[in-house]
Amino acid sequence: MSIKETNFKHVSYLWDDAEAAKLAGDEVALLIYRSNLLGADLRLTNYGGGNTSCKAMAKDPLTGQEVEVMWIKGSGGDIGTLKKSGLAALYVDKLRSLKNVYRGLEHEDEMVELFNHTIYDLASKAPSIDTPLHGFLPFKHIDHLHPDAAIAIAAAKDGKQITADLFGGTIGWVEWQKPGFDLGLQLKACLDASPNIRGIMLGSHGLFTWGDTAYESYINTLEVIEKCAEYLEQNYGKKGPVFGGAKIQSLDEAGRQKQAIALAPILRGFCSSKQNMIGHFTDDVRVLEFINSNDLDRLAPLGTSCPDHFLRTKISPLVLGLGKDEDLSDVAALKARLAPAFDAYRAMYTEYYETCKHPNSPAIRDANPVVILYPGVGMFTFAKDKQTARVAAEFYTNAINVMKGAEAISDYTSLPRQEAFNIEYWLLEEAKLQRMPKPKALSGRIALVTGSAGGIGKAIAKKFAEEGAVVVLNDMNAERLEGAGEEFKKLFGKDGYTTAILDVTKADQIADAIGKATLAFGGVDLIVNNAGLSISKTIADHTEKDWDLLYDVLVKGQFLVTQAAAGVMQKQDIGGDIINIVSKNALVSGPNNAGYGSAKAAQLHLSRLNAAELGADKIRVNVVNPDAVISDSNIWAGGWAEGRAKAYGITVAELPAYYAKRTLLNEMILPEDIANACFAFAGGLLNKSTGNVLNVDGGVAAAFVR
Incomplete structure (x- = not known):
């Protein structure tokens, strides 16, 4: 740990001289580096809060002359994840010349449109309302942050006096005012009145600090916030217990x-x-x-x-x-x-x-x-x-x-x-x-798809997440689930999903998974009962254990998950969707399929029964009937493929072509096809549809619902 790091107790010193040296001479790159370090410490500023800027010389594309350009975090950005594409770049002299057309506080908002006439880089981000707050200050590097410790002083009744006493007059004070052009002028006036200050406190708002280099600005910012935090720490308890002391104690x-x-x-x-x-x-x-x-x-x-x-x-x-x-x-x-x-x-x-x-x-x-x-x-x-x-x-x-x-x-x-x-x-x-972009079809929806670490389940979960839902990934296999979680994190970010180990035959694990969805997202309102397995044997070879496993996973599992989810949906009282992935085998009779086929028929009728009961709560229950989804599916494990091939008198290698050729459309069925069918039910266009069956089998005439 360096000496510089030990100087700070309440903020994180993250500057790496070696990393910064690689960026030497590129003030914009150093701005981004500094911004990311500041944004990495939530004690310094909130997500999306604050602005950072730098001023540097650049060649004017129209004249070829060197001009001063200000690079500043653009509207709506976050300094912790800031990239060059998130910066706005403006001519400093043109920005400052807007003083000549400024008509006063009542006309503040019209200045934002005029910022567009000062833009240097036409491909840069739109300038934010805080642009003039940086533009009128002369410093090369400026940080405007919302640190809790500084705002505590800024929001105190005696904040102005406390600031003066604490910093000995080296931090200026500007009273609360909505950000805008006039506030930028006030910051400049504050500096003009006290040219030797190292920063300015904005009443009830935040902190401005600066430096002639990226590093000087960074250190200045840390030192000022550290001093504020240290002052607060020294005073906790002097007026009495924090927040007047505890009225009650927390539950464990x-x-x-x-x-x-x-x-x-x-x-x-x-x-x-x-x-x-x-x-x-x-x-x-x-x-x-x-x-x-x-x-x-x-x-x-x-x-x-x-x-x-x-x-x-x-x-x-x-x-x-x-x-x-x-x-x-x-x-x-x-x-x-x-x-x-x-x-x-x-x-x-x-x-x-x-x-x-x-x-x-x-x-x-x-x-x-x-x-x-x-x-x-x-x-x-x-x-x-x-x-x-x-x-x-x-x-x-x-x-x-x-x-x-x-x-x-x-x-x-x-x-x-x-x-x-x-x-x-x-x-x-x-x-x-x-x-802002229009909400996606499933925005605001919380989806739990059973067996969603692979195959059909993962395809459905991915489709739902793409359409705006948050999803609860789950599986019995912890390793498989971890892999799916990492994939979803890369695709949708940490806020797009959560994970839960789930065996649908165990009520306690179902309760835990629903509870995890509730803690993470507030409830659940889109259930897909997808978890399943297949066993293909003759009546003679079919064991009681086989039978019980099929009915436990497919029928009992669907019942238990639906029961638990419906209870949460009824609490929410905003309706919901339950979609059951069944099979064309629920309707079609075939050899070597007594256990699986009859369990699928039970799933189908259970869906009808649930639709009839839950309709009063605006909970829709619908069925998707796939057939022969071979890609990345657990259904083909455990001898099912061999059993079906034997039943049809072909080899396992011939199964995909066999299944495709027996359909009216001569098509293989993919997990994405099932996902699209689920979205058709849940996406908003079929909100008045319940108790329905949607076949996704390429067209198997024997499976037509009649």
């Missing part, structure tokens, strides 16, 4: 997870009244300290201070009035208790909108809470996808850190409601939302 981890699994689907149902939401649960120790405290009821309604926190977490959280160890098994009674709390939250949010709206404000958005706090148990967050829900939880945890620090040194202050509204319903933010 197993108890917290049990309560979260029982409650999450109900909360998801309430939060999905406008569109399906995906959930996230955390019982992080920092969250528990806050939600178990005496000050929870005073601080939670205040909301957050930093605009980035607020945009992700809404005006304030919903605090549940449930006891930590209550019996949550009476779903009807629990819903009746919670409904008034959600109604009150929606009414509060509507009043907030109506009170603060402007004549040109966008229409009111979803009035449901994003953050839900359950004292003694943990925090739930709900959003349009898993990443957004997870990041909302991270941001609210940051907000808790800010409240903790501000309360330790002074009194916490949040954004006034009008200022918060002006950020949330900012026309520029609305324009950003409108530019």
